[in-house]
Amino acid sequence: VLGMKVGPEYLDYYKILKSVKTVANNAAGKTVPQIRADYDKQADINYITSLKGNDLDISKEGNAVVIAFSFERRIPLFYNVSLLIDFEGSSAGSGKGLGE
Secondary structure, X not given: OHHHHHHHHXXXXXXXXXXXXXXXXXXXXXXXXXXXXXXXXXXXXXXOOOOOHHHOEEEXXXXXXXXXXXXXXEEEEEOOEEEEEEEEEEOOEEEEOOOO
């Protein structure tokens, strides 16, 4: 039962990470609002509703655009027991989940 509740959240996280990396790879010469709009288009294509372009942290490292994000998900398990997962990721490296 736990896997059925947690699995979709991780799938959503990996869709977000893939979209962020795709946008970052095509961000050369674009402004921050253009990058956010590109992410929003990717989010629409991949049915991502949990993270919007305004939630992204966009910066430059050298000549590369780096897009980072973090969010948390609270998954109700039973009665008053919930599982809280902190997700974070970046286009510069691998992302992290479960407070790693």
